[in-house]
Amino acid sequence: MTNTATTRQTERTQVMVNSFIRSVYNWMAFGLALTGVVAYFTAHNPTMQQLIFGNRMVFFGLIIAELGMVFYLSARIQKMEASTATGLFLLYAAVNGLTLSFIFLVYTGTSIAQVFFICAATFVACSIYGMTTKRDLTSWGNFLFMGLIGIIIASVVNIFMQSAAMQMIISYIGVLVFVGLTAYDTQKLKNMAMTQPADIEAGVVRKGAIMGALSLYLDFINLFIMLLHIFGGRE
Numbered sequence: 001m002t003n004t005a006t007t008r009q010t011e012r013t014q015v016m017v018n019s020f021i022r023s024v025y026n027w028m029a030f031g032l033a034l035t036g037v038v039a040y041f042t043a044h045n046p047t048m049q050q051l052i053f054g055n056r057m058v059f060f061g062l063i064i065a066e067l068g069m070v071f072y073l074s075a076r077i078q079k080m081e082a083s084t085a086t087g088l089f090l091l092y093a094a095v096n097g098l099t100l101s102f103i104f105l106v107y108t109g110t111s112i113a114q115v116f117f118i119c120a121a122t123f124v125a126c127s128i129y130g131m132t133t134k135r136d137l138t139s140w141g142n143f144l145f146m147g148l149i150g151i152i153i154a155s156v157v158n159i160f161m162q163s164a165a166m167q168m169i170i171s172y173i174g175v176l177v178f179v180g181l182t183a184y185d186t187q188k189l190k191n192m193a194m195t196q197p198a199d200i201e202a203g204v205v206r207k208g209a210i211m212g213a214l215s216l217y218l219d220f221i222n223l224f225i226m227l228l229h230i231f232g233g234r235e
Helices: 002-043 046-053 056-079 082-100 102-106 109-132 140-161 164-194 202-231
Strands: none
Touching (some): 002 164, 046 102, 082 102, 082 202, 102 109, 109 164, 109 202, 140 164
């Protein structure tokens, strides 16, 4: 009887883990699709192009708004409703589409499609590794966070330097960092799913899935941009 109960508990836990992980990836995919649609239509709308890229105040205002939404969602998600967290995530994905519309103006459609598939394949491989490896990736966290801070600082400096060589170096390092973060975040989400209590509320699960989707969404978007700098063909 004990073995039967243990088996049932294991099966129930696995179902919960699979359901949670599936929800995370579904929301991430929906966010990416929303970003892509908004970016495409913005890039093909002269009025929107002029509004966003013709006025630096608007463009940088959108960037600040994006950062604010990410920080607010991360800090306050435990205190907000699941529907609010979901709406904020989707709003962030849409606003990100506005600012990322520049890629359709700078790079050819063919190279964007090619880099997207390269990024998707790389992301899937890293996620599978993070999901299946028995190695504890927790120790990667601090190292990857330091790498991320370094990329941000170098990118800000390069805004003023406008160095193509530095941008390429940043991109190669960025690929390594976000490949690592994808595997790290995937394993963290798996561990989160496995430690959820059986009686956890649906709203709490939804909020966890949204935060997980945001983490993987950011990993994917940043990896895509870094690969685009390296392999993208300009118009």
